[in-house]
Amino acid sequence: MQAQWYFDFISPFAWLQLRKVIALRARITIEPVPILFAAVLDKLGQLGPAEIPGKRDFTYRFVQWQAAQQGVPLRFPPAHPFNPLPASRLCVAAGTGWDAVERIFVHIWQNGEAADSVDALRGLAHELGIEDVDTALADDEVKQQLRANTAQALENGVFGVPTLRLGSELFWGDDATGMAVQHLDDPQYFDRDEYRRLAALPQAVQRRR
Numbered sequence: 001m002q003a004q005w006y007f008d009f010i011s012p013f014a015w016l017q018l019r020k021v022i023a024l025r026a027r028i029t030i031e032p033v034p035i036l037f038a039a040v041l042d043k044l045g046q047l048g049p050a051e052i053p054g055k056r057d058f059t060y061r062f063v064q065w066q067a068a069q070q071g072v073p074l075r076f077p078p079a080h081p082f083n084p085l086p087a088s089r090l091c092v093a094a095g096t097g098w099d100a101v102e103r104i105f106v107h108i109w110q111n112g113e114a115a116d117s118v119d120a121l122r123g124l125a126h127e128l129g130i131e132d133v134d135t136a137l138a139d140d141e142v143k144q145q146l147r148a149n150t151a152q153a154l155e156n157g158v159f160g161v162p163t164l165r166l167g168s169e170l171f172w173g174d175d176a177t178g179m180a181v182q183h184l185d186d187p188q189y190f191d192r193d194e195y196r197r198l199a200a201l202p203q204a205v206q207r208r209r
Contacts, residue, residue, distance in 0.1 A: 001167045003028050004030065004156075005021050005030050005033060005164050006161060008088065009087040009105065009115060010082065010084040013173055015109035021177075024181070027184060032096055032098060034101075034149060039147075040150065040153065048081065060080075075110065077108050077113060077114055079116070083117075084115065086137060087104050090128070090130070090136075094130060160173065169183055169190070
């Protein structure tokens with residue numbers, strides 16, 4: 001079974017799920033795939049949760065509460081939403097290995113540091129072995145890889161981050177991690193009984209425009 005973890009560093013929920021996904025690597029090989037969440041939202045014609053008044057405040061409180069419940073350190077960066085492109089490009093430039101993924105997440109969501117510019121990430125980039133940071137993050141191949149990752153995610157049906165893809169099945173969000181584990185334990189679990197009926201349920205009402 002092929003598995004990918006689609007994420008964007010802008011998501012605190014991806015930070016919450018990171019340790020669980022790393023733990024799942026003891027059972028299955030998982031490829032980390034940084035994508036541009038904003039591009040996914042644009043393609044689907046949606047707003048991000050932090051762009052909706054009321055939902056933004058609730059989301060921040062909810063993720064902070066969840067982090068406390070799970071014992072995961074969480075400190076928001078100086079501004080949110082922020083431009084995650086520099087962090088995502090750094091991840092790709094560093095080879096998109098799990099060590100780089102984790103260290104960038106720690107920088108943003110555990111240490112609460114900015115990640116929205118080359119200068120904000122310069123020290124971390126040096127720690128990851130990138131000396132000429134400006135050139136690395138401006139590299140056309142790095143930019144193209146990030147675009148290709150996002151296109152792949154959309155082609156596979158990804159609509160939000162983080163999303164864990166196991167085979168052809170998508171599990172969206174940190175709170176769906178248990179569902180993903182259930183699928184690993186029993187790949188046929190969601191193909192029977194009421195789940196099968198739900199999958200075939202027609203859409204009877206269209207939203208008014």
